[in-house]
Amino acid sequence: MQYRSLGRSGLSVSAIGLGTMTWGAQNSEAEGHAQMDAALERGVTFWDTAEMYAIPPTASSYGKTEAIIGSWFQSRGQRDKVILATKVIGGGGGFAWVRDGKSKPDRANLVAAVEASLSRLKTDYIDLYQLHWPDRATARFGTRLYSHTPEKDGVPIEETLAAFADLVTAGKIRQVGLSNETPWGVMRFLRAAETVGLPRVVSIQNAYNLLNRTFEQGLSEVSLREEVGLLAYSPLGAATLTGKYLNGAVPPGSRRALDHRASRYATINADAATQAYLDIAQRHGLSPSQMAIAFTLHQPFVASSLIGATTMETLLSNIEAIDVALSDEVLAEIDAVHNRLPDPCP
Template identity: 50%
Template sequence: MEYRQLGNSDLTVSAICLGTMTFGEQNDEKEAHAQLDWALAHGINFIDTAEMYPVPPRAETYGETERIIGNWLKRQDRSKVVLATKAAGPARSLNWIRGGPKAFDEANLQAAIDGSLKRLQTDYIDLYQLHWPERNQPMFGEWRFDPKKERPFTPLMKQLEALAKLVEAGKVRYVGVSNEHPWGVMTFVQLAQQFGLPRIVSIQNAFSLLNRTFEGGLAEVCWRESVSLLAYSPLAFGHLTGKYLKDPNASGRLTRFPNFGQRYTKPNVRPAVEAYAALAEAWGMSPATLALSWCYHHPLVTSTIIGATSLAQLEANVRAWETKLTDEQLSAIDAVHLRYTNPAP
């Protein structure tokens, strides 16, 4: 396993991060702990979760993922685990989370971190992330900014000041963002530098062969400002495994939770997946190995977040790390990308 510096922090994280959004929904506690044990034993020191998990979010399972991880974490050497979690923001129907998260203000973030710390049974979070922006911006499948959706939001300065208090209290070591855009990243960085506030060290965004939008404006901003990309959904909700090409009703999150994968219903998704699957077949590898290897070794990616519903699936996904794509193969992948550019942004 390779280890990389997270932004300009002193955290060193594995190039593969274990995502946990299935814990408490598709995986029970025993299965979740088996995955955590296996990951740690095989060099994965980076665990990502969220107060909102498991997914899809439901009032009945709210906080279950963090609780399951907490029961495991209390038996570990805490210093050997880099633990990341996220605070849920407003603008989604999550009324069971703190009465409905209204803002990323001090009161909401204090309540969110205290709840996460209690469930995770730890005194601190290594990386605390804002799960999605409070302000109006395109996310979760929306593909353009719509000024008509503009709404009031907590100024980013106030958000950073609230996060600073969590850092000062020792509850959080470093802060990051998720599902962000260039304006947000650059504003957070500039405010931190100007006023001596915590500097974001990472951005957790969707990044896969079907969604390379990060490579546009965000790539330059994050590279120049040392903000690490934590890539999530590298298999695009299972599409890039190729299983839905053979059987549209194949078992998976897409068929189990059809309303949760709407960003993948756009017209060019299937032909793009078919093209990438054809490359994988020609090169004697599985479509999943192709998609994961591309993301694992991408020069803009610090750590790739993978999730699994079985230990066998987790093992197979981690084995894809051993595959290194050649320059010729990367060029062929780029040619497909130029034909079907970002079909699932």
């Protein structure tokens, strides 16, 4: 396994991170425990979860993933071997079962959320606490256009960061991160840290994969210049890059079969781009999944690429992507497809 610095935090995270959102829905507690055992044995020490997991989000699945991780910590006693990240939901999610549907990233909600997560996770501290999405209108989750509605802005960034600061002081969390953020948002958080003396965000968790390279357009410069590492989620485009959803296929038991929400990867050019990347992998004798993950790991702004799997076979194969080095020829072919079919699934 490779390990990389997480921003300026002093934390070192495994370049392959363990995504967990299927535990409690597509995967049982026993399967989640087996995945954690296998990942740790292979040096995957950075694990990411969220209060709203398992996915798809429902009242019955809320908090289940954290609880499964907590029962693993309780039974294995290896909390000190894991860099643990979780997330608190942003505002406007419409989740009536989360703090009476009024959850926003203000002080009261953040304190309540972190205490509940700590209880489920069976731990005294969270290494990286992330805001799952901004509390304002942004282009995210497949939306291309930004709608400027400042009158609907939610909790001020400074207020959210000040509440995070109190949680750091209390020893509940160690570092602060963002997720599904924009360049403007990251820079505002950084400015608040510099001007008011609040904690500096060390990471941003956004989608980044062969079907969605929008991070490169502005956030990559912010990431590298400001040392805010990318935790790349969906390196396989929610399994789209495996080819399993080509031509409208929806395999039984797959995420698209179980999730009532439309997939951000079911777009007009998704099949054409996916097939082109599958062809590159075939020509060069590569696993399509490993090639896609290795592509994310090749980027200098990526601190960790977050993989998730419903089967042990898939999990182990995805972890083995750490040993895949893409040749200049493969990278050039990937860029050629990207130039022809840029970001079909933002």
